[in-house]
Amino acid sequence: xxxxxxxxxxxxxxxxxxxxxxxxxxxxxxxxxxxxxxxxxxxxxxxxxxxxxxxxxxxxxxxxxxxxxxxxxxxxxxxxxxxxxxxxxxxxxxxxxxxxxxxxxxxxxxxxxxxxxxxxxxxxxxxxxxxxxxxxxxxxxxxxxxxxxxxxxxxxxxxxxxxxxxxxxxxxxxxxxxxxxxxxxxxxxxxxxxxxxxxxxxxxxxxxxxxxxxxxxxxxxxxxxxxxxxxxxxxxxxxxxxxxxxxxxxxxxxxxxxxxxxxxxxxxxxxxxxxxxxxxxxxxxxxxxxxxxxxxxxxxxxxxxxxxxxxxxxxxxxxxxxxxxxxxxxxxxxxxxxxxxxxxxxxxxxxxxxxxxxxxxxxxxxxxxxxxxxxxxxxxxxxxxxxxxxxxxxxxxxxxxxxxxxxxxxxxxxxxxxxxxxxxxxxxxxxxxxxxxxxxxxxxxxxxxxxxxxxxxxxxxxxxxxxxxxxxxxxxxxxxxxxxxxxxxxxxxxxxxxxxxxxxxxxxxxxxxxxxx
Numbered sequence: 001x002x003x004x005x006x007x008x009x010x011x012x013x014x015x016x017x018x019x020x021x022x023x024x025x026x027x028x029x030x031x032x033x034x035x036x037x038x039x040x041x042x043x044x045x046x047x048x049x050x051x052x053x054x055x056x057x058x059x060x061x062x063x064x065x066x067x068x069x070x071x072x073x074x075x076x077x078x079x080x081x082x083x084x085x086x087x088x089x090x091x092x093x094x095x096x097x098x099x100x101x102x103x104x105x106x107x108x109x110x111x112x113x114x115x116x117x118x119x120x121x122x123x124x125x126x127x128x129x130x131x132x133x134x135x136x137x138x139x140x141x142x143x144x145x146x147x148x149x150x151x152x153x154x155x156x157x158x159x160x161x162x163x164x165x166x167x168x169x170x171x172x173x174x175x176x177x178x179x180x181x182x183x184x185x186x187x188x189x190x191x192x193x194x195x196x197x198x199x200x201x202x203x204x205x206x207x208x209x210x211x212x213x214x215x216x217x218x219x220x221x222x223x224x225x226x227x228x229x230x231x232x233x234x235x236x237x238x239x240x241x242x243x244x245x246x247x248x249x250x251x252x253x254x255x256x257x258x259x260x261x262x263x264x265x266x267x268x269x270x271x272x273x274x275x276x277x278x279x280x281x282x283x284x285x286x287x288x289x290x291x292x293x294x295x296x297x298x299x300x301x302x303x304x305x306x307x308x309x310x311x312x313x314x315x316x317x318x319x320x321x322x323x324x325x326x327x328x329x330x331x332x333x334x335x336x337x338x339x340x341x342x343x344x345x346x347x348x349x350x351x352x353x354x355x356x357x358x359x360x361x362x363x364x365x366x367x368x369x370x371x372x373x374x375x376x377x378x379x380x381x382x383x384x385x386x387x388x389x390x391x392x393x394x395x396x397x398x399x400x401x402x403x404x405x406x407x408x409x410x411x412x413x414x415x416x417x418x419x420x421x422x423x424x425x426x427x428x429x430x431x432x433x434x435x436x437x438x439x440x441x442x443x444x445x446x447x448x449x450x451x452x453x454x455x456x457x458x459x460x461x462x463x464x465x466x467x468x469x470x471x472x473x474x475x476x477x478x479x480x481x482x483x484x485x486x487x488x489x490x491x492x493x494x495x496x497x498x499x500x501x502x503x504x505x506x507x508x509x510x511x512x513x514x515x516x517x
Contacts, residue, residue, distance in 0.1 A: 045257065047255055047259065052253065067253045067255055068254070069188075069256055072254060073195055075244065076182050077198065077202035079245045080175075080199070080202075080241075082139075083142040083143075083238050084172065084175070085206020086206060086234045086237050087145065087146070087238075088207040089214075090231075091104070103158045105453050106162050109450045110169060111169045111443075112298070112445075112450065114166045115446075116169075117169075118169060118170050119172075119176065119177065120277070120437060120441070122436040123436030129174075130251075131178045131181070131248055131250065134177070135174075135175055135178045138172060138175025139171070139243075141167050141175075142238040142242075143238040143239050145165060145167075146234045148164035148165075150232065172443075177432055177435050181428050181432035183195055183199050184422040184431045184435070185431045186428075189488060192419060192423070193336070193341035197337020201330045204327075204411065208323055208326045215316065215320055215322075215323060280434070286484055287480070289479060289480045291441050292476045293417060293420075293477045295473065297438075297442045298443065298446040299446065299448075302446070302452070302453040303453070303463060308406075309321050311378070312381065314389070317396075320391055324407070328408040332408040332410070333414075335412075339354075340354060340416065340419045347423060347486070347488070348485055351481050354416050355477075358416055362409075366466065368405065369463060372399060373463045378458055413470075425493075426494045449465075
């Protein structure tokens with residue numbers, strides 16, 4: 001492709017572009033710290049005029065332009081760091097930081113019941129309303145949810161906590177579908193594992209820092225509930241995240257390093273986006289085999305947070321366990337995200353290896369959990385004379401490492417599941433619906449598991465349901481992983497679920513292959 005004479009100031013010749021295309025496979029392996037192609041590729045591809053397309057240097061580090069995938073993902077990760085990250089920190093304390101876990105169980109049933117319905121159709125809402133609005137509105141729900149616990153500390157109004165949970169379910173469905181669409185459709189195809197990894201690490205850093213707040217405030221306490229200051233701190237952080245979401249750019253303005261754009265619907269309507277749910281289910285019917293995988297992905301939270309951390313340990317040790325749990329998620333996301341993007345191994349082979357590794361981890365880590373669960377039951381922990389474990393208690397090291405591995409496993413499961421979905425398409429519209437299915441079905445599982453816990457099911461029964469669901473869902477998803485995940489997805493295939501053309505999405509000075517990434 002020749003460059004017009006009036007663009008010679010960009011110093012790009014027909015020979016340059018030809019050479020760039022020929023060396024594309026090499027360039028895509030040269031991923032910089034920001035997640036896109038090598039800086040030399042950025043320098044030769046012209047971008048639109050305007051402040052959001054200007055990169056700059058901070059010392060020796062080159063900062064990507066504002067409307068680049070790495071920058072936008074970083075902002076989304078910060079939003080989730082400040083909103084669901086703090087929700088995780090509160091819930092990770094067991095019972096939402098309350099002495100009685102029943103109120104938190106009922107609130108979480110409301111959260112995930114609403115989430116499961118809204119989440120399933122959230123992709124259509126995100127595609128119609130846009131990323132910024134849905135993310136910002138989603139943050140409001142986390143603020144109100146944490147505020148309801150502060151209120152409960154003073155008036156014991158459990159109804160308000162349950163209402164806040166239901167409202168959060170509505171908000172969370174929108175936030176997570178928008179987040180998933182950005183994380184899976186913005187990055188180059190060969191960098192999706194890294195993008196998922198970066199998001200998950202920053203997001204879970206919110207859980208780590210959020211957990212340090214109650215740890216610092218309750219470090220000398222052996223009580224069962226957290227104080228007002230803890231909840232107020234969480235509320236401030238979630239409000240900041242809600243406002244930060246408004247600083248994102250619309251998806252149509254995003255440009256990758258090769259100049260290509262995100263595949264969208266140019267003219268979305270309520271009708272096209274509502275019917276898109278059924279269009280995805282009918283054309284990609286194999287995705288239903290992922291539904292058990294989605295269902296199992298949050299099923300274990302009620303057990304881990306309430307029946308392990310909340311039942312066995314005192315408040316300061318629960319806070320410490322929370323820090324360790326979310327810290328290990330950062331490690332797990334890093335290990336799996338980068339392993340899933342090893343370019344020397346074909347993507348189809350990486351997918352199969354990930355399936356095997358997840359199954360082995362499920363057997364080993366949850367096997368250790370079974371050994372620990374045999375040591376106590378619900379009746380013992382709810383007895384008035386039960387002495388909760390402190391970090392100074394003899395024998396604490398074993399349960400501590402188990403909880404660390406539970407966190408690592410969660411990150412491995414979530415990172416790999418997202419990567420599986422991202423390997424099936426690069427179309428933002430389709431991926432928003434995939435993530436909507438994921439979060440909706442995931443939330444249905446969580447709602448049921450929290451309800452089972454609220455009904456005081458035996459701890460061992462809850463543990464067994466977790467182990468069985470996790471292992472079984474991997475076996476059911478295996479046919480999709482083995483047969484549908486290819487080494488690449490042709491751009492023509494991605495454009496089928498959009499009203500855009502190749503000319504709309506490929507970058508200036510790029511051929512079809514360059515536009516692919």
